[in-house]
Amino acid sequence: MEATQKAPSLDDLELFDTCCTLGTGVFTGVSEWITPENVIAILDRYHIKEALVHDHHARFIYPREHGNTRLLETVNNIKRLHPVWVIDPPKQPGKGPAENLVGSMLNAGVQAVRFRMNTIPSCAWIWKDLCTALEKHSLPCFLDFGDVSTRGDVSDTDVTGIREICLAHPGLPFVLSHVMGGLGVHPAIMYLIRRVPNLYIDITGILEYWRETAREAGPERVLFATGMPFTEPGILISNIQYAAGFTDEEKKLMAGSNLRRLLGNVQ
Amino acid sequence: MSTVLENWIQGKGLPDTLVIDGHIHIGAWRHNYTFLSPEEAAEKSVHLCDAHGIDAFCSVAGGYTHQGADYRKGNDFLLDVWRMIPDRMIPFLSVNPNDSESNIISELDRMYSEGVRCIKLINRYQENYPGDGPNLMILYEYASEHNMIVFNHAWTNEVIMEISEMFPGVTFIFGHYSNTRDPVLNSRPNVYTNIWNYGNLGWIDRGIANCGPEKFMLGSDGFLNPLSAGIGPVVFSSVSDDDKRCILGLNCARLLDTVGALPENLKLSFLS
Numbered sequence: 001m002e003a004t005q006k007a008p009s010l011d012d013l014e015l016f017d018t019c020c021t022l023g024t025g026v027f028t029g030v031s032e033w034i035t036p037e038n039v040i041a042i043l044d045r046y047h048i049k050e051a052l053v054h055d056h057h058a059r060f061i062y063p064r065e066h067g068n069t070r071l072l073e074t075v076n077n078i079k080r081l082h083p084v085w086v087i088d089p090p091k092q093p094g095k096g097p098a099e100n101l102v103g104s105m106l107n108a109g110v111q112a113v114r115f116r117m118n119t120i121p122s123c124a125w126i127w128k129d130l131c132t133a134l135e136k137h138s139l140p141c142f143l144d145f146g147d148v149s150t151r152g153d154v155s156d157t158d159v160t161g162i163r164e165i166c167l168a169h170p171g172l173p174f175v176l177s178h179v180m181g182g183l184g185v186h187p188a189i190m191y192l193i194r195r196v197p198n199l200y201i202d203i204t205g206i207l208e209y210w211r212e213t214a215r216e217a218g219p220e221r222v223l224f225a226t227g228m229p230f231t232e233p234g235i236l237i238s239n240i241q242y243a244a245g246f247t248d249e250e251k252k253l254m255a256g257s258n259l260r261r262l263l264g265n266v267q
Numbered sequence: 268m269s270t271v272l273e274n275w276i277q278g279k280g281l282p283d284t285l286v287i288d289g290h291i292h293i294g295a296w297r298h299n300y301t302f303l304s305p306e307e308a309a310e311k312s313v314h315l316c317d318a319h320g321i322d323a324f325c326s327v328a329g330g331y332t333h334q335g336a337d338y339r340k341g342n343d344f345l346l347d348v349w350r351m352i353p354d355r356m357i358p359f360l361s362v363n364p365n366d367s368e369s370n371i372i373s374e375l376d377r378m379y380s381e382g383v384r385c386i387k388l389i390n391r392y393q394e395n396y397p398g399d400g401p402n403l404m405i406l407y408e409y410a411s412e413h414n415m416i417v418f419n420h421a422w423t424n425e426v427i428m429e430i431s432e433m434f435p436g437v438t439f440i441f442g443h444y445s446n447t448r449d450p451v452l453n454s455r456p457n458v459y460t461n462i463w464n465y466g467n468l469g470w471i472d473r474g475i476a477n478c479g480p481e482k483f484m485l486g487s488d489g490f491l492n493p494l495s496a497g498i499g500p501v502v503f504s505s506v507s508d509d510d511k512r513c514i515l516g517l518n519c520a521r522l523l524d525t526v527g528a529l530p531e532n533l534k535l536s537f538l539s
Contacts, residue, residue, distance in 0.1 A: 003280025004317040010276040029445070032469040042468075046503065047276060205465070207492050229468035238499030241278065242319055 007241050008248040010047040015237065016256030017048050018142070018202045019150065019177065019225035022074055023056030023067070027148060027230075034229050036074045043080060046233045048226070049256065050080045054114055058086040060148055072108055082263070084142070086114045089130040098133035106137060111266045114142040114177070118152070122161025124168055131165065135172040138265045142202070146178030150204045150227035154179050154186040166196045173198050173262050175223060180205035193217045200258070203236055210254075211243060219250040223259050271511045275502040280320020285516035285536045287357075287523075288316075288324040288494060289418075290442055290461045290486025294344045296330040301490040305347035312348070312490060313355055319494045322516065323533055325418075325523075327359040327387035329491075334393045338363045339374060346381055354532045357523060359387035359418060364402040365394055371402055375409050384528040386410060387442075388419040398426035410437050414526050418442060418461075424451050431455040438522050444474055444483065452478040459522065461486030462514065463497050471500045480510035484519045 024033040033056075034042060043051060053075060058067025068085045075081040085105055090097035105113070113134065120126060122143075134141060143162060145152035154162075154176075166174050176199065179185050185206070193199050194217055203210040204227035214222045224240055226233040240255055274282050293301060293308050302308035316324060326348075328341025338361050349358045360378040362371050375386075390396040390403065397403070398419065410417050411434045418440040422430070428451060431439050441448055441460035451458055462471060463486040475483060487497030501514050520537040523529040529537065 001280065001284070001286060001317075001320045001322050002274075002282035003278070003320040007278035007280075007318075009278050029470070030467045031473065032467070034468075207496050211493075232466045232468055232470055232500045232503075234499035234501075234503035235465070235496050236499075238275070238495035238502070239493050241276075242495040242498075243493065244315060244318060 008251055010237065010241055012248070013241060013252055013255035014257075015046075015048045015050075015224060016259045017051040017226050017228075018175070018223045018259055019204050019227050020051040020053045021056050021059075021229060022053050022071060025056055025148075030149075030229055032229055039074075039081065040078070042228070042233075046226070046237055048233070048237075050082065052082050052084050052112055052259070054084040054086055059114070059116060059144065059146075064088065082112065083108070083110050084112045084114050085110045086116060086144075087130070088116070088120050089127050093129060095129060095133065098129040101130070102133040102137065102139075105139075111263055112140045112142065114144045117143050117145050117158065118147070122158050122165060124161065124164040127165050128168065131169045131172055135169045137267045138171060138173065140173045140175060140259075140262045140266075142175045142177040144177045146204075149230040150178045151230075152178035152180065152205070154189065156188070159186060159188040159192055162199070163192055163196060166199050170198055173200060173265075175199075176201040177225070178204050178227075180209070185209050190216060193221060203240070204231065207235075207239060211245070214246065214250070214254065219246065219253045220258055222254045224255045269502075269508050269511070271508045271515075272502045275498070280318075281498070281502075281515060282320065284320070284512050285520060285533065286321045286498075287485065287516040287519040287533070288321050288487050288489065288497060289440070289484040289519045290463055290497070291324045291326040291489045292329045292332075293326045293348060293490060294329040294331070294341065296491060301329065305344060305351065308344075308348045309351035313352055315490065315494055316355060319498060321494060322536070323355050323357060323530060324489070325357045325359055325385065325519070327361050327389075332361040332363070332387075332389050332392075334363065334365070338366075342374065342378055346378075346383075354530045357385065357528050357530070358383050359385040361387050361389065362406065363393050364388075364390050364396040364400060364406070366402070368402055368405055371406065372409065375406065379413055379415075384414070384526040385416040385418065385523070388417065391420050398422040399429060404430075407434050407437060410434070416440065416522060416526050416528070424448070427451050427458060428455065431458050438525070440484070440522075442486070442488075444471075446470070446474060446477065449474070449477045452482045459484060459518070462500065463488045463492075466500065471504050472506065475504065475506050475510065475514075480506060480513045481518055483514045485515050
């Protein structure tokens, strides 16, 4: 039957996917991967206007530079794809190494980063030099708690660590990513978002909790993501398009405007 | 271009399409709730369905189905809602197989006499009671004798192969689809599946290609999940509009009709 209340059209929402994984691999159940050959067709099929993309192997195979370099080759000259590097804090202390890393990223056209929080612990002192260098440029930082896929989990220690890191770098936008493990999110997440103004959440793996976040903390704090290829994009696209209780303008913020605003602040 | 997809992405829902969500829980939950009262459940569930273009939904109770709770209270809630929206909701009764045989039969009799023709099991969350345990074998026998549908969160492939052969007149429906179910779906004519799963890119297309569109039914696992989570993968799939319409509602309508559970208003749509 026809819907009694018209939802906004997908094209009006101008979808900007914050989580698209490029590359091939072997993972139970996943038999379609996103490659240079099919990525644009997939974006078109799902009416996704733009996407932040990262390399699959850069998330869990060292050296991460191999994946990050491969990513740049893939997205070269494709304006709809925005490369995200997966990086760790330099082991050598001091400003120099961190600033060099950030400088090389910016020179390569990278405007967002992904931190693998289940690889390097969320101790503020470990992240201080890197975050200080990133803060000068306001690059969005995705705090990625996922395993190889986009399922993930957050511990009590993580929650405390995230709070310290984010509050120490108020000029840096942080985005919780892959914090859903199937049975729900950590109960402290909402407390954290309400108390840390530069903390956002992407909706990978989350069907319902993002709505609560948007209602409690405001739609400005929620970023649309598909999590493909680990998640069928139609699930979360339809989820945001037909979400009950939000205005078209609020849906548009979550669908893409919030991320565009954050990227627009990158210096 | 798919007309079903085009309408959906334009925000119009699913015009000219019979849509039945085959997998809904309604009422109190273990860690949350959806609606406080049957009245609120009736009003707001219809509102949510209307907003998505859903004609009707198959529902079991919420948290009262889980281990430790009195499942009859959930069934009572279900009946109360059904009486208010008989054209929009198809009730699926639930029991806890760890209860005594006499209590289970008594509840089946009570719900059958109320007009309920479908059963939803969730034995995995009821101390993982085996799908071929004695009280469930009795339940399948009851379903066979009374022409009822049996829907379950999950059976093992070994168990469903056994019971679907033992009760060929009973329609069995999986609550969730993954490709591990393909051998069962392909070899048992009386076994079907709801689609809901946090599936990966193209998972539903591959399932339809392997097993045929007639085996799949829309399901969102609402109302804790949003209803769109079930619809999205179907409308975006690469199958034909005819196949999408089968999955969105026609397959479910056909099965419900065989046990006399399809509301009359939908029967008209179905037959037309």
